[in-house]
Amino acid sequence: MAKKTYDLLFKLLLIGDSGVGKTCVLFRFSDDAFTTTFISTIGIDFKIKTVELRGKKIKLQIWDTAGQERFHTITTSYYRGAMGILLVYDITQEKSFENIVKWLRNIDEHANEDVEKMILGNKCDMEDKRAVSRERGEGIAREHGIRFHETSAKANINIEKAFLELAEAILDKTSGRDPLESVDRGVTIDRRNDRGQNRCC
Amino acid sequence: MASYKARLREFEALIAKDEIDLQKLKYICFNGIPDEAVNRALCWRLMLNYLPPVKKSWSELLTRKRELYKQFIREMIVSPGEVVEGDGERVDVTFADHPLNFNPESNWGTFFKDNEVLLQIDKDVRRLCPDISFFQQPTQYPCEEIVNSGGSKRLHRRVHHTFLKSANVERKGLGITRIALSVRKAPEDYAPLPEGAEAHWEVVERILFLYAKLNPGQGYVQGMNEIIGVIYHVFASDPDPEWRAFAEPDTFFAFTNLMGEIRDFFIKSLDEADTGINKLMNTLSNELRAADYDVYLCLQQQELRPQYYSFRWLTLLLSQEFPLPDLLRIWDSLFADSRRFSFLIYVCTAMIMHLRDRILENDFPSNVKLLQNFPPIDVRILITKASELAMRKKMYS
Numbered sequence: 001m002a003k004k005t006y007d008l009l010f011k012l013l014l015i016g017d018s019g020v021g022k023t024c025v026l027f028r029f030s031d032d033a034f035t036t037t038f039i040s041t042i043g044i045d046f047k048i049k050t051v052e053l054r055g056k057k058i059k060l061q062i063w064d065t066a067g068q069e070r071f072h073t074i075t076t077s078y079y080r081g082a083m084g085i086l087l088v089y090d091i092t093q094e095k096s097f098e099n100i101v102k103w104l105r106n107i108d109e110h111a112n113e114d115v116e117k118m119i120l121g122n123k124c125d126m127e128d129k130r131a132v133s134r135e136r137g138e139g140i141a142r143e144h145g146i147r148f149h150e151t152s153a154k155a156n157i158n159i160e161k162a163f164l165e166l167a168e169a170i171l172d173k174t175s176g177r178d179p180l181e182s183v184d185r186g187v188t189i190d191r192r193n194d195r196g197q198n199r200c201c
Numbered sequence: 202m203a204s205y206k207a208r209l210r211e212f213e214a215l216i217a218k219d220e221i222d223l224q225k226l227k228y229i230c231f232n233g234i235p236d237e238a239v240n241r242a243l244c245w246r247l248m249l250n251y252l253p254p255v256k257k258s259w260s261e262l263l264t265r266k267r268e269l270y271k272q273f274i275r276e277m278i279v280s281p282g283e284v285v286e287g288d289g290e291r292v293d294v295t296f297a298d299h300p301l302n303f304n305p306e307s308n309w310g311t312f313f314k315d316n317e318v319l320l321q322i323d324k325d326v327r328r329l330c331p332d333i334s335f336f337q338q339p340t341q342y343p344c345e346e347i348v349n350s351g352g353s354k355r356l357h358r359r360v361h362h363t364f365l366k367s368a369n370v371e372r373k374g375l376g377i378t379r380i381a382l383s384v385r386k387a388p389e390d391y392a393p394l395p396e397g398a399e400a401h402w403e404v405v406e407r408i409l410f411l412y413a414k415l416n417p418g419q420g421y422v423q424g425m426n427e428i429i430g431v432i433y434h435v436f437a438s439d440p441d442p443e444w445r446a447f448a449e450p451d452t453f454f455a456f457t458n459l460m461g462e463i464r465d466f467f468i469k470s471l472d473e474a475d476t477g478i479n480k481l482m483n484t485l486s487n488e489l490r491a492a493d494y495d496v497y498l499c500l501q502q503q504e505l506r507p508q509y510y511s512f513r514w515l516t517l518l519l520s521q522e523f524p525l526p527d528l529l530r531i532w533d534s535l536f537a538d539s540r541r542f543s544f545l546i547y548v549c550t551a552m553i554m555h556l557r558d559r560i561l562e563n564d565f566p567s568n569v570k571l572l573q574n575f576p577p578i579d580v581r582i583l584i585t586k587a588s589e590l591a592m593r594k595k596m597y598s
Contacts (some may be wrong), residue, residue: 018423019324036390037331039521040324042424043512046569061566068423069322070469074508095320 006050006059010170011081012163015103017096018067021122024153025088025156026064029163030085034154041066043074051164060167072106079110084118084166091121091137091150093130100140116169118147122160125152209235216240221247223256224539231537233584241529242439245432248536251455259322263447270450273411279331279346279354281308318413319406320360320419325426326406327391333525336402336436337390342446343399344407356406357393389584404435408453412460419460422467424513427520429456462541466516481515481546482507488550492590496557511574514549518542522552527580534584544591551586 003150014022023038030047045064060111063082065075079085087103100119107117124130134150139201141148147165151158153154212235215226226247234241240425246252251266259362304310320422347354408429413421432455438473439450445452460467465476472479490497513521519531531548538544552559555578560568 018321037328039328039331039427040423042427042517042521044509046509046573048564048566048570066423070422073469073472074512077508159313 006057007184008056008058008171008174009178010058010060010083010167012060012062012084012166013078013082014062014064014086014088015075015088015106016067016120017090017093017099018094019086020067020088020090020093021153022067022088023064024121024150025086025120025159026051026062028153028156028159030062032156034156038154044078045072049163051167053164053168056171057177058167058171060163076106076110079107079115080112081099082111082115083170084116085111086118086120086162087146087167088120088122089132090123090138091132094131097132097140103146114173116166116173117144118162118166120147121148121150123152124150124157125155205235208232215430216243220257221256223247223254227537227539231534232534233581240439240441240444241533242436242444244533245536246437246451246455247505249455249458251451251458263451266454266537267447267450270411270453273415274344274346274407277414278356278407280352281312288483315410315414316359319410321423322406322413322421322426323357323360325411325423329402329405329426329430330434330525331390335438336405336430338402339394339398340401340404342448342449343397345406347407348397348399352396355393355399355403356410357403375410401433401437405429405436408433408449408456411453412457416460419464419468424517425460425467427517428459428466431520431525431532432456434525435529453543463516463518475538478512478516482511484516484551485511485546488546488590489553492550493554493557494559496553499561503568505565505568505572509569511549513573515550518545519548520574523580524577527578531584532581534587544587547587547590548583548596550568550590553587555583573588 012074014026016022018040023041024034026045026047027038028034030049037072041064043066047062047064048059049062050059052058059164063078065071065078085107087100091097096126097113104117119137121132121134124134140147147169149158149162150167151162153159208229211229215229217223226244230244234244243252247254253262326336352358391400393403399408399576405426409421409425412425412429413419425570429452432447433452436447436452436455439445439448465474466478466481468477471477474480486497489500501577518535520528522528523531535542535545535548552575553572556571562563563571
């Protein structure tokens, strides 16, 4: 077995309606590039990127999922192992924003209770086609106590920032505990740091 | 070379007969349909049971089917729900349909529901085979009624959003008012073509829409676009214009027949059924265990589950894994399989075994990446290996 080249492993998941740009967001982050020539994701896809945070090498294992309803059984099976979930909508598609509530419900049903969440309003470079105002995005995020960014995979706006911020939030939760413990698969983070506390106040 | 020519002659002789021996045709198609001289589109029409073996019946059948398809377009796209008016009599409008009609039978209700399906199809056909330019090119045979309708009958128009132009107004005191109209437009490859023309992706959009309308229990599921794209590409690149002109209706019916066999993979509620995708992924897993236990064990120990890669492989008949020419060769064999689609399992097993050394060496993430992005390979080697596996199975069972 090769020696581990990282200190921590975080598993992240990208979800959201079909066509909102999940694959492009991930591609921008992992390969720092943009292309419109992506075929639709069927089932589940996968990328790895190692980042450094507070002197720790963190390996991000990121799962990219198919958006259409048909694939939900296969994609929801990944929710459980995820430590962070990025919910993506498209600021030019009203419907994809309305569905954020549905995706949140999905997370409640299938993910760990203390999973870190973040909402991304993607395609914010397409100002002339905007259908969802920034305020509405912020509003729903505030309502659910979740972080929020408007992003553009195309113009490279806020993509890296979003991923790093999410990783940092997960790091906050895991710090103080034996880092090696979370290296291996199937991590369940301590319930005592539960978000539930935030929710009731 | 001599054997290649002999193969060509064999094909020609077989196709020339008044009644084509389907068994024999499948037998020789299994080894690949040569790109020259023999028509892949014709062989696929036969193997997918769109054309019957008796040639005499072709012309009547084709005329009937193609006319039927025209009717579908008329009824479901050109003038859906249009009622012929009476002879000048006044019509009672009390119960007339309108966009806010809540009646489930309302034409307007159907229209809005259709558009949801259409929106999904529209997104997907615009990302069809982006590595080739074919689907962005105009078709030689557009649907006249639609492309000359001033845009109103075009399907993508229904889901295309229109926006009110907004402008930034800047005013400093009583000074100059600056109005900045921001018009930024990215060049779009899958842009609709002007009046009188349509691109191949628009044709595929229409076929998928009609399929979804006619199969409401199944509707449109992502991935169908990939499968239909391959068939349409083959039919629409037919060197013979007499066939090429009818690529659209013929694709519709050939695709419908193919879906009849693999439909269950696309239906969520059948995932656990005997004919569903989970069962098929299990079959692959078992086949791998029998053929290469080390690799099977390695993937098992890494908890690399078959659905991470084989869900896509199997539902899409490998259409996202290989470059188009390679895929066509693989599909020749898949369609020629007398027990469709059991040969697919052997091809997938052969694919995994081909990567054996790397898989045994790699860790989990590298292996997922490897299996999800299958490296270039000589497909002939793959087919040979898969045939060996199939033969072996036959011998021991």
